[in-house]
Amino acid sequence: MLATLTVALCAIGITLTCAVPTAQAAPRPTIVLVHGAFADKTSWDGVASILRREGYRVVAVDNPLRGPAHDSAVVDRTIRTLPGPVVLVGHSYGGAVITNIHDPKVTRLVYVAAFAPGAGEPIASAINPLQYPGSQLLPPALQLKVVRDSAGVGGYNLDAYIEASAFPKIFAQDVSPAAIKTMLAHQKSFAASANLELSGRPSWATTPSWYVVSANDRVIPPAAQRDAAKRIRARTTEIASSHASLVSHPAAVAGVIRQAAG
Incomplete structure (x- = not known):
């Protein structure tokens, strides 16, 4: 009411300090x-810096x-400490983790060359060689x-990792040698049972949801990514990148995250 009266008085020329909320x-x-x-987490350094x-x-x-169940609970504990809203972004297997988080603060999801499983599905189905x-x-x-793994049976687990000489051509064929060296130094093994x-x-x-497809991916086939993006009804961007698009194309990935945040 006060705002309406102020606007009306200003319109007929009565001198007031006219500030409409x-x-x-x-x-x-x-x-x-x-x-x-x-x-x-250092794999996100370029995107985070932008x-x-x-x-x-x-x-x-x-x-x-x-x-997915264990890791989504760990990530959700971090989300609970943050003020809302939250844009949640997952790369590769990280997509399966964000798929299993249901915090009401999360208002947008961004998948980057990522798994996006449905209920009751293992992530391995997205790299089924017969289909993809x-x-x-x-x-x-x-x-x-x-x-050694406190979450494993008897304090141990069977983990997978990529052999160093194969890492560049499979995981990050468009990443510079210097960046490859850093990525190898920070490689973390992955519980085989998670697949x-x-x-x-x-x-x-x-x-x-938003999805960034890596068109030259040698880990998750691009066809599997496109089908995942379509199924989750994501706004989709495709870039000519290896699986490590967050390292080789940080500006493009940051741009999609910015769209989701906007």
Whole structure:
């Protein structure tokens, strides 16, 4: 009422200090970045740096790589400490993790060359060679080792990792040698059982989603990514990139995250 009266008096020429209240802009979301297998949170450094320069609060979390149920609970504990809203971003296996998070603060999801399983599906179904041929993530490049793991049976687990000489051509063929060296130094092994763990109710069913397809991916076949993006009704961007698009094309990936945050 006061705003209406002020506008009316100003319109007929009565001298007042005319200040009409305006709606406050919505707060910028916090962007939470979840890395995938064979990497750690430093894989997001390029993307995070761009977004922070633009004024976004960015949190890159440590994904334990033990399985979707376990890891989504770990990431959700971080989300609970943050003010809302949140844009949740997952690369590769990190997509399966964000799919299993249902925090009401999360208003947008971004999948980057990522798994987006449905309820009761294992992530391995997205790289089924009969349906989606082309993945090169196979032995002998993919190797196994026994690791100490408090979440495993008897305190141990069987983990997968990519052999160092095969890592560039399979995971990151468009990444510079210097960056490859850093990525190898930060490679984290991945619980082999996580590939077969059945996913829970998918967050993408009720949350607006974006998807960045890596057209030259040698880990998750591009056809599998396109089908995943279509199924989750994502706004989709495709870039000519390896699986490690967040490292080789950080500006393009940050741009899609910015769209989701906007």
